[in-house]
Structure formats: structure tokens, C-alpha cells
Amino acid sequence: MIENLLTYIIFTPLVGALVVLLLPKSQSHLYRIVALVAMAVTLVLAIVAVTNFDTSVAGLTNSESQIQLTQKTEWFSIEMGDLGKFSVDYFVGVDGLNLSLLLLAAIVLFIGAISSWTVEHKKKGYFGLYLLLASSILGCFVALDFFLFYLFFEFMLLPMYFLIGIWGGPRREYAAIKFFLYTLVGSILILIVMIGLYNSVYDPFKTGVEAGIFEASVLPTEEMIIDVQQGVQNGAIDDADIVKSFNMISMADDANYLPYSILGRNSFGEIFGQSARWMAFLALLIGFAIKLPAFPFHTWLPDAHVEAPTPVSVVLAGILLKIGGYGIIRTAFSFFPDAAYHYSWLIGFFGLFSILYGAMNALAQKDLKKLIAYSSVSHMGFVLLGLAAMTVEGVTGAIYQMFSHGLISSMLFLIAGVIYDRTHDRGIENYGGLANQMPKYTVMVTIAFFASLGLPGFSGFIAELMVFIGAFKSYGVIGAIPYWMPIVATAGLVLGAGYYLWTLQRMFFGKFWVKDKAWKEHLTDLNLREYLMLVPLVVLILWFGIYPATLLDLIGNSVEGFTQLISESIQK
């Protein structure tokens, strides 16, 4: 059970999707139940994974020994004669970097399934696609083979495209196509780097087996691996015996790059007169920054959010954006730490700019969902800033921010969905004094808004604090980003307070007023289903704000390993 746990997590929603497909139209009322059960099982399995995670395991994030719940079997391999062998693994596993996000994904997908309860239009397709989406998201977080990762990464686009394009708002087709094409551009950049990496990286264990240095059945020790690595470096191992791999953990180790390979640490490979490693880093960074999204690659986000149905917005903001951040951590920073360090000023600056730019834009929005979308841009800026800092606090803050923003933005979009369900209008200026009509809803909105603007006691505060102290410390410890960046970034907090409080004041305070008189009777307070979605989120947001150790214990060792990997690599 435990050894296959991650596989179960990936495939449970897929099984659910199959069940939905096989159920006849006459049983359409069962679709949502199947979806909910599948997501509930996934959530339980994810919690089991968290409880089975050994928080004492430490080590650099480029060693496979610190990966837990590992499952690794060869998927396929191709002999290529003198060019060696090309091998793709089914390799899944978790460490501190992705475990928290796996948990987040399970939570948000479950909440999204509850939120999908009211979907009435083409149910079979909707729930089938939703479960397919769930499966590929979960797969993306646990896949540790770049090929597998990319497969899941690309596969997400398909259900997402249809979920926005069929069940979305009035401009859904435009938004869906824009989302699809925009993210595809990012994917292509990633693909290019992936091909470059495949040309450069080999799997030392498999190479050893191929070269006959040891048997496939033995457990490789560190010395054996180093033996192979030296053999490859000094040419003792024949080129034909080298097994090239997509293993993302191997890719993070400089020793696993072939000598004279284009992306190797000591290569002189150049693209456009720049070091190939730097260009590869930038390609990965931009590829994932589109997903994150960071200024100036964010313009797909407001459209996609505004047009997507509520549960899809929740999944989009709650999880999909985090794949961008996770990708930057797992690939760009891990593979090319030296390039990351070289560009840290730039990354920090774009993080800072996203924070301020997103907040300023949010201030000017008239559509509630658009406002929340731009606030996401602002909050994701903290992820970039924290990562650019390259300190333990900064990286912790970045991961914490992803987790916390996943919960908070889910709540925000659910809240926007509540009012949209009732009136089919999201214009901030079309409402006034809702606090009288819907007091409980107002309480929830207030909680969500204050959580999002970083009030202490909510999870967002811990995240932002970590990013700030990590970023300020950065210059003294590692010299990555200057002192003024986090100080200027604090202005984002004031702007955040500005747009949220202004919205509260305009929509909820004052005398009750709505644009269309007929809305008044539709504006009922929260119902049980909405409580079921919102209350757990409030509890989680508070829990992770008051007792951050729950999450920090999970991610702590890996973050340390990750920052150590970077600092060691920089010193080389």
C-alpha cells in the first residue's frame, strides 16, 4: 500500500473519470458523487502520505536518498548504438519541496469538487474532465522524471482548455484559447531545455549496470556511483554504454553531466553569445514564470479567471499557479544554481515588480474576480522574491506563500462565486451595503480579505514575513539581492490593504443598494454547501497561520538541502 501510495494518488481521480465515462446518461446525478468520492479518497491518501513522511530525513535535494515514498521502474528505453541508451522512468516520489504542494492540491481539488456540485450543463464531460485534470495535476507534483513531469504538465492544458472553453463565461473561447496558447509557449521553452538536458545528463546507476561495473540487482552505494561518474569523466566507460536519463534528481547534480555536454557545468557551450546554461535557465524560468504568472507574462490570468467557472478558477488559482513556482524550484534553480545566482537580481526585481504592479492593477479593477486575479499576480511576486533571496527563510517563505495562497485564493474565488451564483454579476460598483443583507457572507469575505492582505494569525502573514526577512538577510549571507528590494516590497502590503478594504467598503458597507432591484430576493445568505467549502478553508488558513510548524516541519529539511545545494554550487 505505502510503496504504491503516490501511484494510487495519481490514478484514483483517473479511475473516477473512467467511472464517470462508463455511467450511462440516465445516472447523471451520480457523476458529482463519483467525483466527490474520488477526490475525498485522494485527499485521504494524500494525508496518509503526509503522515508517512519521515521529517527527519535530510540531505541535499540532488540525492535520491532523501526522496521518500519512491516508486521507480523503467518505462521504456531505446538503444541508440554508439549514442548510448535513452531511458525514461516512471519515477515518482516526494520530498519537502513537493509534499506540501501535493497536500494543497488534494485539499483544493476536494473543495473544488464540492464547489462543482451545482454544475448542471453537460455533466458527464465536466466531471470527466475535472477528474482528468486532478489526475494530471497530482501527477505533475510527484513526478521526478522530467519526461513524466512534462507529460503531466502538458496534459493539464487539455482538460483546462475545455473546462474554460465550454463551461466558462461569455468570452470563454477567447480566454480558453489564450490560456492554452500562452502556456504552450512556456511549455515549448521547457521542452527545448528538456532536450538539451537529455543530451547532457546520464543516469550513473544505469550506466554502471550497462557497462557491467555492477549488477542491476545490487543496491548502489555512493562509492559505486562516484566510480561510474569518474569513469564517464575520464572516458573509461564507452560512449555506447552511457544511459541518458530524464531523472530530475540526477539533473540537479553537476557530476551527472557528460563531459563536454552543452549544459554541463564546465561547458563552453554558447547560445547567442551567452553561456548555454544561462540561456537554458532563462528558458526554464520564463516557461514557469508564465505559469506562475509573473510580470510581464501574466495577462492570460485575468481573462482565464474571469471566464472560468468558479471551481475551475479555484483550481487554477489554488494549484495550477503553484506548478509554476514548484517548477522553478525543482528544475530551474536546482539544475542551474550558478545561473540562478547570476540572475538573482533580475528574478528579485521581477518579483518585486509583480508585487507592486499586481497590487496597483488590482486597485483599478471593477470586476471582483479580476481584482482577485491581479492580487494573485501580486502574491506570486513574493514567491519569486523569496526564491531570489536564496536563503532558508526566503525559500521557506516562497513555498509557504504558495501553500497559503493556494488556500486563500481558493477561498477568495469561492466567495466571488457565491455572489456570481446569485446575481450573475461581479461588478464591484453594482453592489452596496451587502453586510445588511448577507451578514454571514460578509464575515467570510472579511476573513478572506484580511487573510489575503497578510494579517497576522492567517497563513499569508507567516509566508510574507519569511520572504521579507529572508530577502533582507540575503545580501549579507549570500549576496543575492540588495537590501532595498524587500523594503520596497513592503509597499505591496499597504496597496493590498488598500484594494481589499476599498472593495469591502464599496460592496459591503453603507446602505443596501444593488443595481438591479430584482437581485434583492436572490441575495440570500450562505447555504450549507457554501459553509462546507468555506469553513474548512478558514480553519486551515488559521491553523497554518497560528501553528506554522505543521508545514515547516515537513518542508524544513528539504529547504535546507535545497539552499545548501545552491550555496555549494555557487562556491564551486
Added chain:
Amino acid sequence: MDINDIIIVTDFNPLIFWILALLGIPLLSFFTATFLKKNAPLWASTLLFANLLVAIYLAIEYWGTQGVTIRGDWFGIGDTRFTYSFFIDQLALIMLLVVNFIALLVHFFSIEYMRHDAQKARYFGLLGLFTFSMLGIVLFNDLLFIFIFWELVGLSSYLLIGFWFEKKSASLAANKAFIMNRIGDLGFLTGLMILYAQFQTFDLEGIKSLTILSSIEDGNWIAEYFKNGELVRNSLDGRWLSAAGIALFCGAVGKSAQFPLQVWLPDAMEGPTPVSALIHAATMVAAGVFMIARIFVILDAQALEVIAVVGAITAFMAAVAALSQFDIKKVLAYSTISQLGYMVLAMGVGAYTAGLFHLVTHAMFKAGLFLSAGTIIHQLHQLETEETRFDTQDMRVMGGLRKFMPFTFFCFLICALALAGIPGFTGFLSKDAILLDTAVWIDEKGGGFYFIEVLAFATVLLTAFYTFRMIFLVFTGTFRLPNLVDKSVTLKPLKDGNIFLKLPAVLLAIGSFSLVFGLSFKAEDTWFYQVIQNPIFLVPEPYAAFNLIDIPLEYFEFLHARVVTISIILALAGLVTAFLMYRPGARFATSFPEKREPIGFFRQISFYHWYQNALYEKVILKFILMMSRWLAWFDEKVLDGFVNMIAKLQVVIAHLVAWFDKNIVDGFVHLTTYTTGKVGQMTRSIQSGNVQGYIMAAMAFLILMLIWLLF
């Protein structure tokens, strides 16, 4: 010294239960009162009373002790521990008593004040939230936790200012308060960053101990200590040391309504009056001063200078603004800002004890003033009917209230005397101490700092003047309301409040007599000075400020007589001027009801508080909104327009390629077949089908070939 030997997790101490009770009871009130409908006021007040008893018990138990620390681990990142720590010392005990005492009185007062409000359950719940957050600031000895509760008091202040959310002005004022506070908090956060970068801890004890060990070398601020046995050497430019102090002070600037962020406090008067008494006079706004006291020893000379200058400017500006307000709560609000300016000034000049002393005395007399004003507002409110509505806070409708509400008058008068700094009342003692310490500090500093002294003494005069202007306008002369609105309002008699309104006011009035602190007219002789003493600065040498303790006592004695004399003369002068101008029948008093928004530069400066609000709203806010609209336009049209343009360009290119494919590439194929066809067409006539013709041709060519071959 290893940092982990400084921030040690303490052994179990039963005190923790009492601390948790202090925090938990108000929190319980917050969670439960909201769900109780009718019984919320009584329930919340009972809980608060219990909390006061806990505070009194702790005060008795720990009075005169060195201070007890309780520390535990919160969470850890890497090798850094984040701890929480409580610290019970004399200052914390005094603050606990003051906060709980005033909070209880305000709860009690609110039972009557909010009796007819449909949402009173929410009101009492929020009071509980506020008390919880405020006590958090007092109890924790960890800058991070102080910041956390700091923001939470901001939240409860926001919710209470905007309590009557149907009033647009109330919700706008709430926003303003929160955002202004947030701006200050950015500074606080920056301070936290600087200190963390240097010391890797937020624990105040840790920060203080490591500050002593830090040093200044070549203009760099070096902090050297061990962490888990490894030597850590953090270095920042020396100016960051001053910056840390100034940044943390920015937090106080926001919370304690100091220049330039003080504009939120007058607007905050939109909240219910008891809230103004509790939050915006006695406790929350004083939290800034309390915070400065907590970090006092790590402030360097430069930071202290900034603090002193800001305090003096604030005190003077607000006192000027208080001169010409019509709204009684606005006068009190500006007076609060002004008095907070005094406290901050005191901190800046190193008069730690005097500043805190003023904090405590001010909490009493200003809460008393607010609650008395609240009684007046509440009683006037009773006169309102459906047809006649008037501004119950406007002094233009008041006048002669002494006859109707003698009890309230005396409470108000006593507190006002304390505010004006008349000997015999607490305000005199504390303000005098501040003025004395300021004088000593400035004599030592010299130079341009004399303007601080001038501002401080000018404020004494202004304070006495606006206080008594208020008293004359509200309590003497004739009741002006009947002349302004329908006569029928006088049918209902105006009278003192019931016990709920009276008791808190009288208790606070009693607390305003200087006897409470001792028999002497000198602050140094009060018990307060015995328990709270000026601490010693811990900042490394070239940056450290000089300490008032180092100045010989004779020098204080020498200046004391002068300072006292001048301040009493100024206070009396203010009083007399107010009497001459606003006594019943005087020119200003008779023309007062007809007064409208003033004309003339100086009057406007006073009335509009130096145009600061206008500056912020018309310039900064407008600029930010313009920027945001511009950026939204940029985002939609330029950035997204660029993306769309690329998409459109792609389509155009696709069409071009399609045209090319259809006409050029395919056209070439067509051309080939066409040419072939044409050539075939042309050559087919040769094929006559006539065999004999073929043979002839063949022969002819054969012969030609032969000829060619042979010749």
C-alpha cells in the same frame, strides 16, 4: 555567547496559566458575545471584570520583582528558532492594570451607551477582540509577537471605527485608520528585517543581549555571536543601526498617530464614543509609546533625535488644530494626538519614565474626558426625534450644560484640569516631568534643538486654551440647541446619565488627582518613579545616546524651578485667555453658534489641521489612483495588447502564407503542367497518323544523319 543560551525555553511556570487567562478571557468574550443576543453586554463585562481581577492578582503577586520571563518554541526554520516569550515586569503589570481597568469601565459604560443598538452583541465581541490584542502587545516580549498583536489591534480598531458600517463616513474612516497604520507597519516590518538579519531572533531579550555584544568597526555594525556552537558574524553598515530604530519607530508613528500619519485619528471619531475612549485615547494609541519603551535600550542617538523631533512637531501641530474645532470629539482627538506627541517627545529625549508616566495619567484623564463627552452625546441623542436630527457632537448645539448635567460637568472639569496641566492633577506631574527632561536634554544637546523646547512649551499654552475653550463652550452660557432647532426638543429634560454612565466617569476623574500617585508636586517623588526607572542604552559606543541618568541631579534641581514656573504660567495664561474669549457673553462665545468653516489662512490651517488631509487626498491618494488606473490601462492595452497583437500578427502571417502557398507554391506546380500541355498541343500536329509520312521522315532523317556522319 551562544544565542541559544540567551533564548532558553523556560521551565514550566504556573504563571503561564494566569497569562493565558488574561489573553483567553477577552478572546472567549469575542467568540461568545457575538452569539449572545441580549445578554452579551453583561456577559462581556463580567468576563472583563474577571480579567481585571486576574490582573490585580498578578500585580500583587509580582509587584517589585525583577520580572519573570516565560519562553517557549513556536517553530523553527533551518537552525533558527522562532520563540514566543512573555515578560511580566513592572511596566507590563502597570499596563495590564490600566488596560483592563479602562476596558472594564468602557464595557460598563457601553451597557448604557449601546443599549438600543441592534448590533450590540457584535460590539461587545469586538471590544473583547480588542482587549485580547492589546493585552497581547503588553504581555509578549518578542518583537514578532508584538507586531502580530499590533496588527490585530489595528484590525479591531478598524472593525470598531467602522462599527456603524451603514454610515459611509464611518467605513471610510475605518479604511483610513487601517491603511495609515499599515504604512507605519511597513516601517515596523523593515525594523524586524534589519534586526533579524543581524541577530536571527525576534526575542527582545535576545536582541538586547546581542546588541550589547555588537560593535561598530570602521562604520560597520558587527554582530558576533555563536549559534549552535558556530560563530556567526553579521555585518551591516552602521547606519542600519539607526535605521532599525527609526523603522521600528515608524510603527509607533502609525499607531500612536504621530506626524505625518496622524490624520487617521480625528476621523476615527466616527466610531462609538466609548471605543474612542478605550482605543483612540487610552490604550491602543499608547501602544506605540509602549513599544518604543520596550525597544528603548536599542535605540541609538540618531533614532532618538528623530523621535524627539517628530514628537514635538506632532504635539504642536495637533494642539493648533484643536483650537478651532466645532466637534467636541474632534477637539479631544486632536488633544490626544498632541499628548501622544508629548509622550513620544519624552521617549526621544530619553525621558523613559516620564513618557510612560504621561501614558498612564493621560489614559486616565483622556478616557474620563471621552466618557464624559460620551455621556453628553448620549443624553443629547435622547432629545433627537424622527423629525429633528442634529449633530449631537457639535459644540454649537451645546452650551450651559452645567445646569442640566452637573455631575458630568465636574468629572469633565477634573479631567480637563489634568489635561491642561494644572497643579494638583496628574497631567501636571507627568507633563512637567517631560518638560523638565526635555529641557535638560536640550541644554546638553544645544544647537538647533531649542525649537523642540519652544514647541513643547507653546503646546502647554495651547492645551490649556483649547481645553477651557471647550469647557466654556459646552458647560457655560445658555443651551443653544433650542434656538437652533425646533423648540419642542426642550420638552424632554436634559439630565445626567444613569449609574452606567456616571460610575466610569467618576472613577476616571478620581484617577486624575495627583494624590493617586503621591502627595508631592514633583514627579520624581511619586511611586511611579520608584518602580519604573530610566534604563541604560545598550547600543555600541559611537552610536549610543547620552543617558539622562548620567546628568547630575543638581542640574535637574536647578532647571526644575524654572520649568515648573514657566509651565504653570503658560497654563494659567491659556486658561485666562480662554476665559476672556469664551466666557458667557464674551464676543467669541456669542458669535460661536453662527460660526461656519473658517476663512483666513491661519484659521484654516488650524481648522483643517495644516491641510495635511487635503495634501494626502488630493495629491498622494489621487496620484496612486491615477497610477493604478494608468497601469491598468497599460496592462490591458499595452501588455495584453501586445499579446493580442502577436496573436493577430500570427493570423495575418498565416493568411499571407496561405496566399503564398496557394498562389506561389501551388502556382509553380500549375505552371509546369500548363507548359507541358502547351508544348504537347504545339507538337501533336507532327503526329499525322500517316505511316508513309513517318517512313518518309525517318528516311529523311536517316539520310541527313548519314550526311552528317560521312561528311
Added chain:
Amino acid sequence: MSIDILLLLGAALFCIGLAVVVTRKNAIAVLIGIELMLNAANLNLVAFSRFDGDQLQGQIFALFVITVAAAEAAVALAIVVKVYQHFNTADLDQINELKG
């Protein structure tokens, strides 16, 4: 006997045959012309063979041609008969199916 006379005779015979082939309209006549041309060739072969010493290649080749010509005449005549049946004429000017 000089070879010139023989070759001249052959050439004349060939030219007559060619003229018959080119000018006559009847297919049978054309066939006769072809026979004339073949025999002109045979005459040349035999003539050259006479001056070839002891070898008889030319004569044997002439015999071979005569045989083939006989076979050819049979086939050709059969074709002409078929053509006549098909077109109802043996006039070559009218049989121009291959005209482009």
C-alpha cells in the same frame, strides 16, 4: 563482274521499293514495296559475300532474311486483312487512327 554494278542494282531496287512504299495508297502495294527493299538488301548481302573469300556469311544471312520476309509477309498480310475487315478499306491515307 564489278561490285559497283551489283550495288547500283541493289540501290535502284531499294529506291524503287521505297518509292512504292511511300507513294502507293494500297496497303498490299506497300507490302510489295517492302519486299522489294528487303530483296535489295539481300542483293547487297549476296554481292558483298561474293568478295568475301571463303566465308558465306552474307549468303546465309540473305537466306535468313528471305525466311523472315516470308514470315513477315504472312503476318503482314493477315494484319492487312484484319485492317480491311475493320476499316472496310486498305487505303493507308484513310487509316490514320494515330493522328495527334
